[in-house]
Amino acid sequence: MKHSPAETCELLKADTFGHIERVQAGEAIFIRRDTRSAHWLLRGLARWAARHEARGLERLRGLDGVPQLRHWDGHVLERSYIAGAPMQSAQPRDPHWYRQAHRLIRALRERGLAHNDLAKEPNWLVRDDGTPAVLDFQICWISRRRGGWFRMLVREDLRHLLKHKRTYCPEALTPVERRLLKRRSWLARTWKATGKRVYKYIARRWFGYWDDDGGALSSRRRPQDERGPT
Ligand SMILES: Nc1ncnc2c1ncn2[C@@H]1O[C@H](COP(=O)(O)OP(=O)(O)O)[C@@H](O)[C@H]1O
Ligand SMILES: [Mg+2]
Known part of the structure; x- marks a missing residue:
């Protein structure tokens, strides 16, 4: 996925399943889960879990109190930030x-x-x-x-x-x-x-x-x- 030059990222969490960062891109603030940094043994599982999360968030679209899905490309999941x-x-x-x-x-x-x-x-x-x-x-x-x-x-x-x-x-x-x-x-x-x-x-x-x-x-x-x- 392309990182726009205007993005600033703050790392929130990193573990064997990849990393989570808060991204500010212009006015937009969102949360990115990136499975590409997962431990190689777990990368398949991490991608499965992120895809599953994307399906879950799709089902919850429009509901207040949960993140809104922005993007899922098979490796990287983006959802709205909740303050x-x-x-x-x-x-x-x-x-x-x-x-x-x-x-x-x-x-x-x-x-x-x-x-x-x-x-x-x-x-x-x-x-x-x-x-x-x-x-x-x-x-x-x-x-x-x-x-x-x-x-x-x-x-x-x-x-x-x-x-x-x-x-x-x-x-x-x-x-x-x-x-x-x-x-x-x-x-x-x-x-x-x-x-x-x-x-x-x-x-x-x-x-x-x-x-x-x-x-x-x-x-x-x-x-x-x-x-x-x-
Ligand atoms: N949409 C969000 N809005 C605000 N903070 C978030 C959001 N998503 C994740 N976070 C922060 O990042 C942390 C890790 O995200 P999470 O989806 O729980 O990943 P993991 O599956 O690794 O636990 C959360 O505990 C929370 O502090
Ligand atoms: Mg969690």
């Missing part, structure tokens, strides 16, 4: 924020999409106007049929939101929400017992990292941050 602070630094404590976030998950569901990566705080933003936004649709589930599997994934999205609420706004948890928090799906239980261990092992041993967001959380780590989806 705000990631959850781990904004630490949303207003119950209203969680109601809005819940509505956003329902809006994704209406479009046939489960996010699947909402346990990670950097994938949540508190926008400058105080409302929530979600990023990073690389492993979302895009459904044709809204069957039991899809409904379970949406419930998991909600459970991850409630975990964040338990961290930042526990006094506002309702009895129903507390019950939902305890009800982990068989998928989450299996992931925690097996898949997560394998993933951590590979990430640590082979690629030298295990983190929620390339170290973005390391300045304020909670015990439960040592996790993928739980």
Whole structure:
């Protein structure tokens, strides 16, 4: 892809899946995911994930609270920039924020999409106007049929939101929400017992990292941050 000479780029994240930068080109500000810098062993997977994200964003076109797809050329994905602070630094404590976030998950569901990566705080933003936004649709589930599997994934999205609420706004948890928090799906239980261990092992041993967001959380780590989806 051509870089226009007027572009200024700020690197936000770089890992074995490539790098993410914020680009200013004239008036436009957007986020670029570039898979060409991915580890060669993972480049195919990185491109698959970026293509999948492009499909997810296509499905969400026009929805408020998610990035808008600008461009996908098979290697580089561009999406609109959303001004705000990631959850781990904004630490949303207003119950209203969680109601809005819940509505956003329902809006994704209406479009046939489960996010699947909402346990990670950097994938949540508190926008400058105080409302929530979600990023990073690389492993979302895009459904044709809204069957039991899809409904379970949406419930998991909600459970991850409630975990964040338990961290930042526990006094506002309702009895129903507390019950939902305890009800982990068989998928989450299996992931925690097996898949997560394998993933951590590979990430640590082979690629030298295990983190929620390339170290973005390391300045304020909670015990439960040592996790993928739980
Ligand atoms: N559209 C966006 N608006 C604002 N910040 C973004 C946007 N997309 C990504 N970011 C920032 O870049 C980080 C990494 O992007 P993300 O899509 O989550 O990549 P990864 O899959 O590597 O986690 C995010 O946690 C966020 O801080
Ligand atoms: Mg992310």
